[in-house]
Amino acid sequence: xxxxxxxxxxxxxxxxxxxxxxxxxxxxxxxxxxxxxxxxxxxxxxxxxxxxxxxxxxxxxxxxxxxxxxxxxxxxxxxxxxxxxxxxxxxxxxxxxxxxxxxxxxxxxxxxxxxxxxxxxxxxxxxxxxxxxxxxxxxxxxxxxxxxxxxxxxxxxxxxxxxxxxxxxxxxxxxxxxxxxxxxxxxxxxxxxxxxxxxxxxxxxxxxxxxxxxxxxxxxxxxxxxxxxxxxxxxxxxxxxxxxxxxxxxxxxxxxxxxxxxxxxxxxxxxxxxxxxxxxxxxxxxxxxxxxxxxxxxxxxxxxxxxxxxxxxxxxxxxxxxxxxxxxxxxxxxxxxxxxxxxxxxxxxxxxxxxxxxxxxxxxxxxxxxxxxxxxxxxxxxxxxxxxxxxxxxxxxxxxxxxxxxxxxxxxxxxxxxxxxxxxxxxxxxxxxxxxxxxxxxxxxxxxxxxxxxxxxxxxxxxxxxxxxxxxxxxxxxxxxxxxxxxxxxxxxxxxxxxxxxxx
Numbered sequence: 418x419x420x421x422x423x424x425x426x427x428x429x430x431x432x433x434x435x436x437x438x439x440x441x442x443x444x445x446x447x448x449x450x451x452x453x454x455x456x457x458x459x460x461x462x463x464x465x466x467x468x469x470x471x472x473x474x475x476x477x478x479x480x481x482x483x484x485x486x487x488x489x490x491x492x493x494x495x496x497x498x499x500x501x502x503x504x505x506x507x508x509x510x511x512x513x514x515x516x517x518x519x520x521x522x523x524x525x526x527x528x529x530x531x532x533x534x535x536x537x538x539x540x541x542x543x544x545x546x547x548x549x550x551x552x553x554x555x556x557x558x559x560x561x562x563x564x565x566x567x568x569x570x571x572x573x574x575x576x577x578x579x580x581x582x583x584x585x586x587x588x589x590x591x592x593x594x595x596x597x598x599x600x601x602x603x604x605x606x607x608x609x610x611x612x613x614x615x616x617x618x619x620x621x622x623x624x625x626x627x628x629x630x631x632x633x634x635x636x637x638x639x640x641x642x643x644x645x646x647x648x649x650x651x652x653x654x655x656x657x658x659x660x661x662x663x664x665x666x667x668x669x670x671x672x673x674x675x676x677x678x679x680x681x682x683x684x685x686x687x688x689x690x691x692x693x694x695x696x697x698x699x700x701x702x703x704x705x706x707x708x709x710x711x712x713x714x715x716x717x718x719x720x721x722x723x724x725x726x727x728x729x730x731x732x733x734x735x736x737x738x739x740x741x742x743x744x745x746x747x748x749x750x751x752x753x754x755x756x757x758x759x760x761x762x763x764x765x766x767x768x769x770x771x772x773x774x775x776x777x778x779x780x781x782x783x784x785x786x787x788x789x790x791x792x793x794x795x796x797x798x799x800x801x802x803x804x805x806x807x808x809x810x811x812x813x814x815x816x817x818x819x820x821x822x823x824x825x826x827x828x829x830x831x832x833x834x835x836x837x838x839x840x841x842x843x844x845x846x847x848x849x850x851x852x853x854x855x856x857x858x859x860x861x862x863x864x865x866x867x868x869x870x871x872x873x874x875x876x877x878x879x880x881x882x883x884x885x886x887x888x889x890x891x892x893x894x895x896x897x898x899x900x901x902x903x904x905x906x907x908x909x910x911x912x913x914x915x916x917x918x919x920x921x
Contacts, residue, residue, distance in 0.1 A: 425465040425473075429481055432459045435514040437522065437881060439502040439909030440474075450475060454496065456505060458484025486510055491544075491630065497559070498624045499617035500631060501907040512537040512903060515911040519880045519901045527884035529891045534899045538760055543906035545633040546754050548672055548736065552612055552640050554647075554664040555623035556656040559616035610654035612644040612664075621657035635702050636669050639679055642701045643667060646694055655684050660716055663690060670745060673755050676734040680709040680725055680747045682718075695728050706730050709747055720748055721806070738762065738790060743814050748806060750783045754904045758786070761876070761902045761912060765849060766791040768874045768898055768916035775846035778870070780830050780861070785811030787849055787876070789818060798823035799842055801830050831860050834868065845870040856882025862889045869893065873917040878904075880913050887915065895920050 427445060432455045436442045441455040443463075449472045452463055460482045465475040490496070490504035503511050516537045523531055540546055613626030628637050647654070647664055655662035663685045670678040679698070683691060691710060699708060707730025711723050725732070725747040733746045738759050745751050752758035765787055769777065771794035779788035782800030784807050792798050792815075800811050800823065811825040824842070826833055848870040850857065856879060857865075865873065866889075873894060877883035880901075887896060898916035 425468055426478060427463045427465065427475070430461050430463050432457050432461065432484070435517065437518055437909075447471075448473060452477065456484040456486050458486055493628070494613075494624060494626060497616070498614050498626065500614050500629070502909050504907045508539065508543055508906060511906065512539050515903060515909070516901055518909075519899070519911060519913050522880040522884045523887065523896075523899070525884075526881055527887045527891075529887055529896060531896055532898060534901070537901040537903050537911065538757075538764070539903050540754070540757055540906050542756065544630045546757070546906065547632045548755050549668070549670050549751070549753050550629070550632040550636055551666055551668045552626070553615055553623050553666050554610065554612050554644075554654040554662075555615075555621065556610045556654045556662055557622045558611035559619060559622035559624050610648075612640055612654070632669065633671055635677065635704050636671060639669060639698070639702055639705070640667065642698055643681065643694065646697050650690075650693070652690060652694070660684070663687065665713055666718060668747065670734050670747075672734050672736040672745070674735050674737055676706045676736075677704055678707045678709070678730075678734045678745075678747065679705050680711055680720075682711045682713050682720070684712075684714055686712045686714075699729065707732055707734060711747070721804075738786070741789060741818050743784065743786060743789075744810065744817060745784075746810065749810050750807060751786065752904070757902065757904045761904065761914065762787055762790040764900050764902065764914045765874050765876055766794065768872075768900075768914060769794075769847045769849065770872055770916075771795050771847065776843045777847045777849060778834075778845035778868075780848060780850040781852045782811055782825060782849075783807045783851070785814050785823070785825060787851060788823060789814055789820060791849075792818075792820050792823055795847075796822065797843065799845070800825040801833050802827065803829060831858075831864050834864060844868065847872045847874065849874045849876070851876040852882075854879040854882065857886050859889065862886055866890065866893050869919060871919050875915045875917065877913050877915070878910065880911065883913060883915065887917075890917060893919060 430443045432441045432443050432452060434442050434457050436451055440451045440453055441457060443450045443452060450463060451474045453476045455461055455477055459480060461477040462479040463475040464478045465473045467474040487505050488507045492504060495501060495504045520534050611623040611625040613624045616622045616624050652664055653662040655665045663683055665684045666682040668680045695708060695710060699705060708728040709725040709732060710728060711720060711725045713723055733744050736743050736745055736751060736755060743751060769791055773794060774796050776797045777788060777795045779798060779800040782788055782802045785800050788798040788800050802808055805827045808825045808827040815823045845868055848865060875883060894917040896915055897918050900914045902912045902914060904912050
């Protein structure tokens with residue numbers, strides 16, 4: 418270990434394993450070091466960004482050797498764009514570490530008895546799998562200063578059979594100096610701005626994207642058409658510090674049904690500029706089935722309290738899961754990976770163990786997708802969610818699929834599900850819960866314990882908060898099945914489905 422300019426640098430650290438949130442770990446003298454952008458098996462010098470008594474965080478300063486687990490990233494923006502974190506790992510290794518993450522969280526945080534956890538259900542398609550994507554426009558472009566590895570490192574890169582070109586170097590730019598788009602050192606056009614994704618940890622700078630592999634075309638065509646037209650006609654990009662500028666974001670939904678929805682979000686209500694842009698977009702990209710725009714003059718990007726305006730088309734798209742149809746508007750929530758959502762919901766349906774006589778309560782029901790998906794096997798579906806727009810969508814989706822035994826209610830589950838409600842609708846035989854990343858409020862967990870449904874199916878996008886909730890549910894329930902499902906290849910995110918049954 419050496420110190421330099423008050424920074425602590427750990428030399429030739431052997432990266433041992435993966436931890437949560439995609440960070441690797443090493444151990445030095447009993448202290449756990451969390452390291453970004455490293456793979457188990459790498460040998461690195463680490464500059465610490467945070468150091469506590471028992472743990473520290475840091476990033477690679479220099480790589481002495483690379484892990485044999487590394488593979489060549491397929492995206493030219495990997496390591497700079499914050500969209501994918503694990504392209505340097507083969508997909509089977511990603512699934513291995515995601516399963517390990519689930520098991521570690523459930524055992525370490527949950528401290529409960531668990532059945533055997535099977536391998537992760539992986540994706541058949543690991544590229545172009547998202548049905549929804551949002552690009553950001555910014556007046557400031559993120560450009561990392563070029564970093565040159567030492568000569569010995571250049572030699573090892575050139576000789577490595579896993580590395581075919583210099584794309585790998587982009588992974589190691591975290592320690593570089595950040596430059597804005599008007600820096601003459603890098604020859605960028607002043608005021609050109611950027612269209613793409615926020616650089617990791619920076620709210621005002623955006624990485625200019627040439628090609629994104631997360632969503633099928635016409636995603637890149639739409640973004641480039643808007644960007645090129647804006648630059649040619651001197652339309653300003655949004656300044657996230659000053660809150661000025663015309664173009665702000667563009668949201669795309671591309672469905673397996675073939676329908677394409679585009680919502681262009683602008684920070685200025687300029688009818689002339691808006692019409693020219695949207696007319697040009699429709700002319701250049703005829704595959705758009707519904708086009709909307711939204712005026713957002715707020716200081717945040719949330720659209721829940723804004724009104725998208727329809728330019729052409731229905732104002733929504735139809736997505737399909739198995740033989741079911743779901744109406745998705747510009748503000749609707751829907752699982753982002755359609756094909757993998759079918760697998761996720763099929764597991765939830767199987768874990769519900771339905772015979773046709775059960776009343777199913779779908780908590781955090783959103784637009785009703787899980788409840789509707791398993792509705793043919795249930796006697797009654799009761800959906801509850803806090804968000805009024807989601808409940809309205811759920812009711813429409815039930816009607817769209819001719820489901821007349823599903824009812825959806827807006828409100829807090831703790832307040833909605835009282836004795837009068839049970840008297841009117843029946844107590845649950847099965848509870849489905851699919852909360853946000855923060856997990857369930859403790860009062861809701863207590864309410865579920867009070868409701869005492871024989872079967873609970875807990876779908877989670879965050880195994881850590883799921884484990885916390887399972888520990889509380891352990892008072893009455895035992896975990897009988899666990900199944901991790903990968904919804905987002907090349908990221909560290911993982912969904913997990915758990916079946917619980919009342920203890921004897």
